[in-house]
Amino acid sequence: MGARPGARAYVVRRSTAGTIAAMSAAPNPVFVESVDTSYLEGLVGYNARRAALAIIAEFLPRMAQYELRPVDFSVLSLITHNPGITSRQLCSALSILPPNLVGMVTGLEKRGLIARAAHPHDRRAMGLHLTEEGQSLMRNAEKTAEQLEFEATSQLTPAERKTLIRLLQKIYA
Amino acid sequence: MGARPGARAYVVRRSTAGTIAAMSAAPNPVFVESVDTSYLEGLVGYNARRAALAIIAEFLPRMAQYELRPVDFSVLSLITHNPGITSRQLCSALSILPPNLVGMVTGLEKRGLIARAAHPHDRRAMGLHLTEEGQSLMRNAEKTAEQLEFEATSQLTPAERKTLIRLLQKIYA
DNA sequence: TATTGTTATACTCTATAACTATA
DNA sequence: TATAGTTATAGAGTATAACAATA
Numbered sequence: 528m529g530a531r532p533g534a535r536a537y538v539v540r541r542s543t544a545g546t547i548a549a550m551s552a553a554p555n556p557v558f559v560e561s562v563d564t565s566y567l568e569g570l571v572g573y574n575a576r577r578a579a580l581a582i583i584a585e586f587l588p589r590m591a592q593y594e595l596r597p598v599d600f601s602v603l604s605l606i607t608h609n610p611g612i613t614s615r616q617l618c619s620a621l622s623i624l625p626p627n628l629v630g631m632v633t634g635l636e637k638r639g640l641i642a643r644a645a646h647p648h649d650r651r652a653m654g655l656h657l658t659e660e661g662q663s664l665m666r667n668a669e670k671t672a673e674q675l676e677f678e679a680t681s682q683l684t685p686a687e688r689k690t691l692i693r694l695l696q697k698i699y700a
Numbered sequence: 701m702g703a704r705p706g707a708r709a710y711v712v713r714r715s716t717a718g719t720i721a722a723m724s725a726a727p728n729p730v731f732v733e734s735v736d737t738s739y740l741e742g743l744v745g746y747n748a749r750r751a752a753l754a755i756i757a758e759f760l761p762r763m764a765q766y767e768l769r770p771v772d773f774s775v776l777s778l779i780t781h782n783p784g785i786t787s788r789q790l791c792s793a794l795s796i797l798p799p800n801l802v803g804m805v806t807g808l809e810k811r812g813l814i815a816r817a818a819h820p821h822d823r824r825a826m827g828l829h830l831t832e833e834g835q836s837l838m839r840n841a842e843k844t845a846e847q848l849e850f851e852a853t854s855q856l857t858p859a860e861r862k863t864l865i866r867l868l869q870k871i872y873a
Numbered sequence: 874t875a876t877t878g879t880t881a882t883a884c885t886c887t888a889t890a891a892c893t894a895t896a
Numbered sequence: 897t898a899t900a901g902t903t904a905t906a907g908a909g910t911a912t913a914a915c916a917a918t919a
Contacts, residue, residue, distance in 0.1 A: 558819055564778065570845065582748065597745075648731060649900080698864075699754035788877060798879080824918045
């Protein structure tokens with residue numbers, strides 16, 4: 528439990544390790560030169576969140592040309608590859624709560640990107656489909672997503688990229 | 701561009717692939733039996749987000765006993781390993797905006813978990829330290845985090861876990 | 874002139890309760 | 897009785913503008 532070398536950088540550090548907390552009203556006047564994040568960096572959850580946020584940060588400006596947020600892209604992509612999918616199925620697949628999907632579907636329909644059709648077996652449900660305009664937009668949006676994917680993983684070999692996806696799926700699947 | 705086998709499951713599917721979008725007012729009455737998420741599952745960003753959310757979902761109930769949200773844990777952990785860290789440094793390290801940190805620090809101080817001390821070189825800043833109570837709580841909280849880490853990565857070998865963290869850091873660092 | 878910490882506030886995201894039409 | 901879709905609303909999370917004190 529002694530002082531570890533390197534990671535932290537203090538100034539005016541007296542040899543009173545372990546007593547700072549006891550002096551909570553007036554801890555030693557030390558300051559941190561460079562922040563040691565090594566503990567958090569050892570946790571998968573922390574790294575997964577940082578990586579996801581980094582990619583989303585790149586996603587936002589690139590998809591702005593299509594006026595799509597990440598969730599809109601996910602919804603349209605699932606409709607693209609699952610024509611006739613219902614709102615309920617979208618909610619389950621993407622962990623969206625039904626009340627929060629309503630506005631998205633309404634908005635995408637108003638923009639002429641998707642259309643609702645009667646469900647063949649269930650009169651409560653509506654099958655969702657892309658319009659021609661929606662298909663055209665998604666062809667471009669998926670190309671943009673794949674270009675982002677390529678650049679976001681530019682520090683990885685193709686094998687590493689495949690490994691990363693496989694290991695991530697072992698966490699959540 | 702023909703029909704791919706397997707992934708999608710339709711019923712009452714006529715051989716009119718490619719015409720559904722044109723019939724946007726009345727698409728074919730198909731329905732999706734099981735949702736094909738393979739496209740999204742091929743994107744690192746999607747997988748990183750799902751993995752992060754899965755771990756956070758486990759984190760919440762386990763840290764409830766300490767009344768710590770993920771961000772509180774991150775803040776306290778950085779103070780633990782960087783006694784004297786300033787609010788501004790916390791914001792930079794964790795990508796928190798200063799106005800959003802104020803309430804957290806105030807709350808943690810009111811709970812007696814942290815204490816502010818004068819900064820030795822900068823009278824604008826305050827160095828943050830754990831109190832004895834804060835140290836005691838964080839010893840337990842970090843143990844809980846490590847147990848969660850162990851269980852969340854139970855499908856991974858130790859080498860795979862190390863690889864996963866290394867690859868994630870290549871994405872965001 | 875720039876930075877730290879702060880207040881106030883707006884915006885987005887996520888969650889809960891309750892309703893209808895249908896299964 | 898359960899489910900799909902919906903409305904209204906509450907809460908949590910994230911964002912910008914502006915200020916005082918200090919560098």
